[in-house]
Amino acid sequence: MSPSLSTEDLLRLTVSALMSRTGERQGDLAVGIGQAQAQVSRKQTGRQHWTLDDVDRIAGHYGVRVLDLLAGPTHAVTALPAGRAAADQTLIPLTAAADVPATFTAAPPPLPAPRVQGEAAVPARGGRQGGPCVLCGAPAEDEVEGIPQHLTREECAAATDAAAQHGAEGAVEAEAAPVDPTPDPTPEPEPEPTAAPAPAEPAAAAAPPRRAPGYASSSLVDQINARVRDVLTEHQGDYEEAQAALIKSAIPDVMALFKASRVGGRYEHSEFPPTHEILNKRSQKGADEIWEGRPKWRNREVVAAAKNGEEFEVTALDMNAAYLSALKCWLPIGRLQEDTSGTHNPKKAGVHLITPAEWDHPDLPNPLGNRMEPGELWVTESTLRLLLDVARPVVGKGGDVVRPALAEAPVIHRSLVSGATEALLEKLRRALAEVRKNAIAEGDGITLEYVKSMYSKFVSTIGESSSNRELRRPDMMHIIRSKAFANLWMKAEKARAHGLTVVEISGTDELHVVGDWRKVFPEGRDLNQVKEKRVYMLGGKR
Numbered sequence: 001m002s003p004s005l006s007t008e009d010l011l012r013l014t015v016s017a018l019m020s021r022t023g024e025r026q027g028d029l030a031v032g033i034g035q036a037q038a039q040v041s042r043k044q045t046g047r048q049h050w051t052l053d054d055v056d057r058i059a060g061h062y063g064v065r066v067l068d069l070l071a072g073p074t075h076a077v078t079a080l081p082a083g084r085a086a087a088d089q090t091l092i093p094l095t096a097a098a099d100v101p102a103t104f105t106a107a108p109p110p111l112p113a114p115r116v117q118g119e120a121a122v123p124a125r126g127g128r129q130g131g132p133c134v135l136c137g138a139p140a141e142d143e144v145e146g147i148p149q150h151l152t153r154e155e156c157a158a159a160t161d162a163a164a165q166h167g168a169e170g171a172v173e174a175e176a177a178p179v180d181p182t183p184d185p186t187p188e189p190e191p192e193p194t195a196a197p198a199p200a201e202p203a204a205a206a207a208p209p210r211r212a213p214g215y216a217s218s219s220l221v222d223q224i225n226a227r228v229r230d231v232l233t234e235h236q237g238d239y240e241e242a243q244a245a246l247i248k249s250a251i252p253d254v255m256a257l258f259k260a261s262r263v264g265g266r267y268e269h270s271e272f273p274p275t276h277e278i279l280n281k282r283s284q285k286g287a288d289e290i291w292e293g294r295p296k297w298r299n300r301e302v303v304a305a306a307k308n309g310e311e312f313e314v315t316a317l318d319m320n321a322a323y324l325s326a327l328k329c330w331l332p333i334g335r336l337q338e339d340t341s342g343t344h345n346p347k348k349a350g351v352h353l354i355t356p357a358e359w360d361h362p363d364l365p366n367p368l369g370n371r372m373e374p375g376e377l378w379v380t381e382s383t384l385r386l387l388l389d390v391a392r393p394v395v396g397k398g399g400d401v402v403r404p405a406l407a408e409a410p411v412i413h414r415s416l417v418s419g420a421t422e423a424l425l426e427k428l429r430r431a432l433a434e435v436r437k438n439a440i441a442e443g444d445g446i447t448l449e450y451v452k453s454m455y456s457k458f459v460s461t462i463g464e465s466s467s468n469r470e471l472r473r474p475d476m477m478h479i480i481r482s483k484a485f486a487n488l489w490m491k492a493e494k495a496r497a498h499g500l501t502v503v504e505i506s507g508t509d510e511l512h513v514v515g516d517w518r519k520v521f522p523e524g525r526d527l528n529q530v531k532e533k534r535v536y537m538l539g540g541k542r
Contacts, residue, residue: 010362011069011075015029015058018058018080026040033056034057217430219435220257227450229247231246246449250457251457251461254455270473277477281464290379291368291369294370296507297365300362305539310539311538312539313537315514317517319508321527323459325527326459326480327428329479330420331480332349339415339417349477351379354387357407357409359405361448365489369485379482380483382418382479382482383486390407391406391409392409462474481508488507488509488511495521500520511530
């Protein structure tokens with residue numbers, strides 16, 4: 001074993017040997033340990049460090065003990081469970097290191113065939129083409145335990161840079177015998193074979209197939225279900241005690257789930273950025289300066305007609321899991337920075353000081369909510385995007401205006417924004433939605449209440465709460481809540497556009513309408529469905 005190898009370098013070599021032995025690629029390993037392929041690549045090339053948690057996940061993925069994994073590639077490969085190795089690998093005696101007893105390991109991959117013009121190729125030292133380095137993939141002259149590898153990170157970096165440079169030039173002169181300049185004659189096309197094709201290899205001999213990403217991460221879904229099972233077991237099947245325990249632990253559980261959902265993310269979000277004055281509460285029990293656009297509206301014309309004796313059959317519709325749906329919204333990633341340009345950048349999110357436009361639609365609630373005071377106010381990203389949407393006409397596929405602009409655009413005076421994404425909470429939202437859907441189908445009330453408690457407490461405690469010490473983002477809390485209100489307003493606008501009379505809109509999830517609502521909204525308990533809460537008569541003779 002080369003004395004220049006550190007423990008982490010040895011781990012990288014071991015990981016590469018295990019991938020080679022099992023026929024996996026970096027993408028397969030990334031799926032197995034819950035990370036992105038780019039992360040695995042950076043850690044294998046030394047640009048990032050493997051952590052102790054990573055070691056646990058890698059050992060679990062390959063079914064070996066942690067100590068076997070850290071004992072080097074020779075030992076780790078022999079410790080693989082039966083049937084884990086790819087069938088096309090052969091075992092050869094290892095004699096590369098004098099200080100390591102001869103044993104067996106995976107045969108090194110064959111040397112690559114000479115590359116044709118246009119492909120990157122870097123001649124190995126000594127005038128021969130080396131095998132691909134298990135750390136960076138560029139050709140390497142040295143071998144460690146029979147596996148081609150650069151011995152230092154500097155060699156990996158140099159080889160990678162050289163490969164990129166040669167690839168850009170389009171060709172590399174091979175250090176080989178002179179080539180006959182006479183071009184080969186054009187070969188005659190070969191007739192198609194008539195013999196029967198060779199029998200396919202057994203399914204067990206093939207490399208593990210890559211799984212296509214599903215709607216929700218199976219690891220996150222399994223994490224939620226396992227937590228429910230563990231608590232039920234802990235309380236010996238007592239559903240009431242187990243449910244109380246799950247609800248009590250909902251905050252730390254959902255934060256752990258959120259952290260797991262961020263594994264493999266392309267960026268790091270700020271968890272405790274400095275809070276701007278407008279986001280600080282004015283008193284311990286008071287509010288800050290952000291207006292969330294909470295709706296509280298009744299149709300005055302319908303109410304007046306009801307008082308005059310006209311009768312209406314009103315259906316109160318309930319929007320399912322409003323806050324869970326609202327997790328899909330544009331959220332700021334980093335610290336909020338001031339922007340006084342007066343324009344809205346769709347790639348950023350935060351809070352905005354605006355002067356809203358007048359609203360002149362008595363049969364539809366103001367998307368700003370029941371704001372009674374005129375003048376400037378601070379609104380969230382979700383509210384501003386809704387106000388900008390209603391200020392633009394909706395154009396159909398044929399170019400016809402489906403809906404004219406309903407108001408003027410608000411005037412933006414000042415913004416506090418950061419680079420934004422709509423996918424920050426998407427993995428978390430999908431996992432919770434998937435578990436919720438399964439719990440409804442199976443009549444699993446304990447899991448359903450647990451999921452509800454997790455997403456609702458997540459939203460309510462990520463601002464300033466002594467119950468949640470892991471994330472303090474009042475801007476995110478306001479944006480998510482106002483997104484729920486914006487979603488409810490859009491349901492009201494859809495109802496009116498399809499001929500229903502909107503009677504009332506309130507809270508985060510309640511819409512009252514007159515008319516056949518089932519022709520407009522799908523009925524059910526999924527996130528894209530609504531359910532009937534109650535039916536009542538409004539007005540009529542007394």
